[in-house]
Amino acid sequence: MIEAELKARVRDPNAVQLRxxxxxxxxxxxxxxxxxxxxxxQxxxxxxxxxxxxxxxxxxxxSLLTYKEAKVDEASGSKPEHETRVENAEAVHRMLRGLGYQPVIAFEKRxxxxxxxxxxxxxxxxLVQVPEIDGTFIELETLVQDETDVQAALGDVRAVLESLGIEDADLTRELYTDAVLAHRTSGTRTDE
Incomplete structure (x- = not known):
């Protein structure tokens, strides 16, 4: 499955939540x-x-284990996603470390x-707030079977965002991981 998703900064979180x-x-x-x-x-x-x-x-x-492949749409950052529920998150953390993977970053999203x-x-x-990043964001996603439906799905996602008062100028492709790393490096809250 491919996660066709757009993400934006929210200028008026209360209005968007009401909608x-x-x-x-x-x-x-x-x-x-x-x-x-x-x-x-790697x-x-x-x-x-x-x-x-x-x-x-x-x-x-x-708890969920998720693997996302490389982007299939550069403009939105939409990626094929493989996700499964796990019964014991700590066991999965230990398995990944045992297989040679290392934690790169851990953070909280509200x-x-x-x-x-x-x-x-x-x-x-x-609607997302990350304590280490200023502001509120909205992520809107839908799953599609293959790349042939990504553009149509993104069009539908964009239309729903517009109905919520989100404009194209509000869209962002920056990653929470990058913003949190920047905050931790600089020691100050960052705008994503």
Whole structure:
């Protein structure tokens, strides 16, 4: 599956949240993300990602192992994604380290998630705050089977973002991982 996704800075988080509340019931969750790579950075050098995520919410905690391949769409950064739920996150962390992967960065994302049905697609809208980064972001994604549907899916995602008051000028491709690393290096909060 390919995650067709756009991400943007949110200028008025309260207004966007009110609009999202019209689409669906939101759920508040906290993500604990750890990204892995080899000592030589082989995954990063080919634009791949390996992540263990533990999601804490009202219904308890769940953990996911995710591998993302290189981008299939340069403008949006959309990538093929392979994800599975794991029963024991600590065991997965130990396995990855035992296989030679090293934690590159770990950080927290505070999220408000909405399962949105729009334009004939199931989408996930997420309002995101990362404590080490200034501002609020929105991620809107939908899954597609192959590259032939990516552009149409991104068009649908863009239309929903516009309905939420998000403009093309608000879109960003910068990564949370890069912004958090920059913050930790400089010792100050950063704008992504």
């Amino acid at each position: 999202l509340d019209e689409y669906a019931v939101g759920r508040t969750e906290v993500y604990q993300d750890t990204y892995y790579d080899t000592a030589k950075g 995954l990063g050098s080919r634009d791949a990602e390996l992540r263990v995520r533990t999601v804490h919410g009202d219904t308890g905690a769940r 999220c408000r998630n909405y399962d949105v049905q729009a334009r004939g697609r199931l989408m996930l809208a997420t």
